[in-house]
Amino acid sequence: MLIRLAGGRVVDPANGRDGVGDIWIRGDRIVAPAEGEIPDAVYDVSGKIVMAGAIEIHSHIASGTVNTARLLLPENHRAHRPRPEETPLATAGWSTFETGCRYAMMGFTTLVEPAVPPHYALHSHLELADIPIVDKANLMALGDDDYLLSLLQKGASGTQIADYVGAMLAASKALGVKSINPGGSIAFQNNVRTFDYDDVVPEYGVTSRRIVEALQQAVVDLGIPHPLHLHINNLGVAGNVETALKVIGSAGNKPLHLAHLQFYSYGKEGKRGFSSAAAQLAEAVNAAPSALTIDVGQVMFRQTVTISLDVIRQFAAVPMAKPRKSVIFDGEINGSGVVPYLYKSDNYYNAVQWAAGLELFLLIKDPMRVFFTTDHPNGAPYTTYPDLFALLLSRDARARWLADLPKEAVEMTTLPSIEREYSLSEIATMTRVAPAKLLGLKDRGHLSPGALADVAVYNDDPDRAQMFRFAHLVFKDGDLVVRDGRVTHYRYGRTLAVQPSYDAATDRRLAKYYDDLYGLSRDMFKVPADAIARDYRFEEVACGQ
Amino acid sequence: MKAFVEGAEVSLETAAAAAARVLEQARQPVIAGLATDSAGARAAILLAERLHGAYDHMASDILLRDIDVLRQAGRLLTTPNDVRLRADCLLLIGPKLLNIWPGLADRLALAASPRLSEAKARKIFWLGPGRGEAAEIGAAEITATPAALPLALAGLRAAVLERRIRINGALAQKLTELAETLRAAHFGAILWSAESIDRLAIEMVQGLATDLNQKTRFTTLPLDSGKNVSGVVQTSGWMTGFPVRTGFGRGYPEHDTWRFNATRMIESDEADAALWISAYGDEAPQWKRQVPMIALARPQTRFPYAPRVRFEVGAPGQDHDAVEYARDIATFTLARASAPSDAPRVADILALIEQNLTKGYEAC
Known part of the structure; x- marks a missing residue:
């Protein structure tokens, strides 16, 4: 099948391209213009905007914790309509099926679930298997596991730690490593209620900082393309910009990704002792080595639910739950918490959070280093992305929103003074080129010949939110899956995972450890390739070295 | 393993076609029992949607x-x-x-x-x-x-x-x-x-x-009850957003613990066909009204009245590999077959039934 997308404005910053031209697709790949051949299908996309499929790096879409939130909040499901209707379970609000459809409708073709403790990996893969259309992956959460902390306590070598991380990745079939307030879950089980970067994990005698350094190094040693994905300590606390600055300052030249930095951009100014320190934080990011990347975790005003493995933070948030119910989970590898929350535009704190997120987006100069997230659903559901694109693209749009916010909150931020407007090319960099590089997905995020034919075509609608909410056409692997903002049919994508090499003796040691400590076979926790007895394809993402 | 229509042994294909007719002709079919592995639960929920029916579990009173x-x-x-x-x-x-x-x-x-x-x-x-x-x-x-x-x-x-x-x-x-x-x-x-x-x-x-x-x-x-009860609830959770006792009568999932109680629906004449699934043990339905019944059950099951169509299915983790919720680890695991046999899986039978339906979505 040869397809020609004719005459669109091709926004492909990886190739320095922003101009009218054609894109050719053969099978599942982008190809060079096939001169002299008659395409099987020609789509006239003149006046439309053509980009590679977008890549989501951090969205809580497929895990036991997400499912707990679904069961906790049946009343939230109605809010998810209207929905696509022509495919199985697409009318099911907040389902995996809806996730695939809604993301595809916005032009997203690859999604990453960022928080899966290795013992719950199969659950995550079962949910990923029921997300249609897109390709997907998850990140494995380490940092509160007895085995790792015991290795650190004993002063194990970097090689031993890397071997362990490699063995756990292979068993979990994940794309990379995440760490969440490292050591915090164990500290909480020991009745610790706040846990800082240099605090010591009870009983193990190692600091959060030490865990971060060890995992950061292990990821480098294993050649995993995606850097350590870190959720740092003290999320959501006034004055926590100091923690973020400390982590940035100690990251060195090794790759490190800091998740949802907006939630760490708070100072203590003003009479409420809560202000935006995003400008200061953005400056620190700009000055840091380029191996440091961040995503924002933008807040938008609406009902949502916070879902996090940062159980200390979630426990602290329980009194703020709205509606007033929550789930706090202690687990043998990592805890978690599910706390519903309502962000309101007339709430001082929420207004500061909203502005701080936009300050990070606009003040961090390099769109290769700042990633587009709402930390779905923690800052806002991913369905608010189109509104967020509109805010980045237009200062006037921001001014309209700002006019509705409490004045005293706005004064605690620099947002009104920021003139920058993202270009479509910068949007494409942030949502296509940069995530592909960050995750090590060489054939995505761009439209060069040989790239995977994941393509989104948008109407050049002056209402940018409308433009990004309903793509005109979306191709996944060269297959037209969305037409005029509606999903036409399902196909099932790949699951991306790394398969790093590690010393095979590690598996023997781990088998003995599980037998001894848990009295269970480690095999129970693994994700066998044939577990999901349907069309569920793993695709290896190559490790370096 | 065998399949029966009106008590007479037939091929799986013949039984599946007969089951599809019964379910398709019903105004309001209900899937009940639902004691199966996660693949079986998934197939059952997709079938319920396609039939605009409802689904419930035999342990709902406790799990809800x-x-x-x-x-x-x-x-x-x-x-x-x-x-x-x-x-x-x-x-x-x-x-x-x-x-x-x-x-x-x-x-x-x-x-x-x-x-x-x-x-x-x-x-x-x-x-x-x-x-x-x-x-x-x-x-x-x-x-x-x-x-x-x-x-x-x-x-x-x-x-x-x-x-x-x-x-x-x-x-x-x-x-x-x-x-x-x-x-x-x-x-x-x-x-x-x-x-x-x-x-x-x-x-x-x-x-x-x-x-x-x-x-x-x-x-x-x-304390988890075992037999993948939690696994069925979890599967239902990510597929529809809701636990069991969910119906698709209006074309989208609605959850109501009273409305979609399978036994109540059948006794009150709301449901006019039932699909009973019980792959872990020999549990039989509790309702008294003799609605046409399709049964996917273990061979030794004793029914209160004869199912219109009956399939003998294998036990998850015994006859076939199965992803199920293991209470030892409080999450899903792949349980390898302890005594592999060619007894069909619930998911396979349901897929066969679905292939024989004439209306609705294509298989997912």
Whole structure:
């Protein structure tokens, strides 16, 4: 099948391209213009905007914790309509099926679930298997596991730690490593209620900082393309910009990704002792080595639910739950918490959070280093992305929103003074080129010949939110899956995972450890390739070295 | 393994076609039983949507007791492994917990001290056990009949908060002492099951754990019923957003614990065809009205009336590999077949039935 997308404005910053031209697709790949051949299908996309499929790096879409939130909040499901209707379970609000459809409708073709403790990996893969259309992956959460902390306590070598991380990745079939307030879950089980970067994990005698350094190094040693994905300590606390600055300052030249930095951009100014320190934080990011990347975790005003493995933070948030119910989970590898929350535009704190997120987006100069997230659903559901694109693209749009916010909150931020407007090319960099590089997905995020034919075509609608909410056409692997903002049919994508090499003796040691400590076979926790007895394809993402 | 239409043995294909006709001709079919692995549950939910029918589980009365409290009051919870390794103080609530989970004492290593705790000994209490149950695991017993349990729990909660208890002297004294021990725990866990305590008691257990967390760390361990009951609920959760007792009559999933009670729907003449799934044991439906029934069941099952179409299916994890929720680890695992056979999986039969439907979506 040869397809020609004719005459669109091709926004492909990886190739320095922003101009009218054609894109050719053969099978599942982008190809060079096939001169002299008659395409099987020609789509006239003149006046439309053509980009590679977008890549989501951090969205809580497929895990036991997400499912707990679904069961906790049946009343939230109605809010998810209207929905696509022509495919199985697409009318099911907040389902995996809806996730695939809604993301595809916005032009997203690859999604990453960022928080899966290795013992719950199969659950995550079962949910990923029921997300249609897109390709997907998850990140494995380490940092509160007895085995790792015991290795650190004993002063194990970097090689031993890397071997362990490699063995756990292979068993979990994940794309990379995440760490969440490292050591915090164990500290909480020991009745610790706040846990800082240099605090010591009870009983193990190692600091959060030490865990971060060890995992950061292990990821480098294993050649995993995606850097350590870190959720740092003290999320959501006034004055926590100091923690973020400390982590940035100690990251060195090794790759490190800091998740949802907006939630760490708070100072203590003003009479409420809560202000935006995003400008200061953005400056620190700009000055840091380029191996440091961040995503924002933008807040938008609406009902949502916070879902996090940062159980200390979630426990602290329980009194703020709205509606007033929550789930706090202690687990043998990592805890978690599910706390519903309502962000309101007339709430001082929420207004500061909203502005701080936009300050990070606009003040961090390099769109290769700042990633587009709402930390779905923690800052806002991913369905608010189109509104967020509109805010980045237009200062006037921001001014309209700002006019509705409490004045005293706005004064605690620099947002009104920021003139920058993202270009479509910068949007494409942030949502296509940069995530592909960050995750090590060489054939995505761009439209060069040989790239995977994941393509989104948008109407050049002056209402940018409308433009990004309903793509005109979306191709996944060269297959037209969305037409005029509606999903036409399902196909099932790949699951991306790394398969790093590690010393095979590690598996023997781990088998003995599980037998001894848990009295269970480690095999129970693994994700066998044939577990999901349907069309569920793993695709290896190559490790370096 | 065999398939039957009106009691006569036929090929799987013939039976599937007959089953499809019955389900398709119904105004309101309901899928019930639903005791199957996760692949079977998935196939059943997709089939229910396509039929604009409803689905329910044979253990709904118990599992929804648990979920109702979850979605009204929230929850503190942990895993068996975490209790095994870190909990230095255990409080079991209500009778029959060892019947619900016979391997409990072993799995939680109750006789040993918690390996990953600075506390070197484990204290175990049982409030309201059945006769002789507490002694079986070496727990200190605080007697309370099931009827008296809510009051005893309320008294304990009050004692934890150092409030006055207005119940009889001996019990009040015991509860006060217990409260002191609980408050001194390092990391404690309350063990309970929706099979043995009611909604109010479950909510009281959650409130008790919440109160204890003001000063120390406490959580709860709901004892899983096994047979992939939790796995079916989880699968339903990500597929539709809701647990079981969900219907697709309006073209989108609606969840209602009364409306989509399969037995009620059948007895009240709302449902006019039933698909009964029971792959783990020989459970048969409880309804009395003889609606046309398709059954996917184990060969030894005795039905109250003859199913129109009957398929003999394999047992998950025995006849075939199965992804199911393992209570030992409180999540999904792949259970390899212990005695592999060619008995069909529920998911395969349902797929065959779906292929024989003439209307609705294509298979997913």
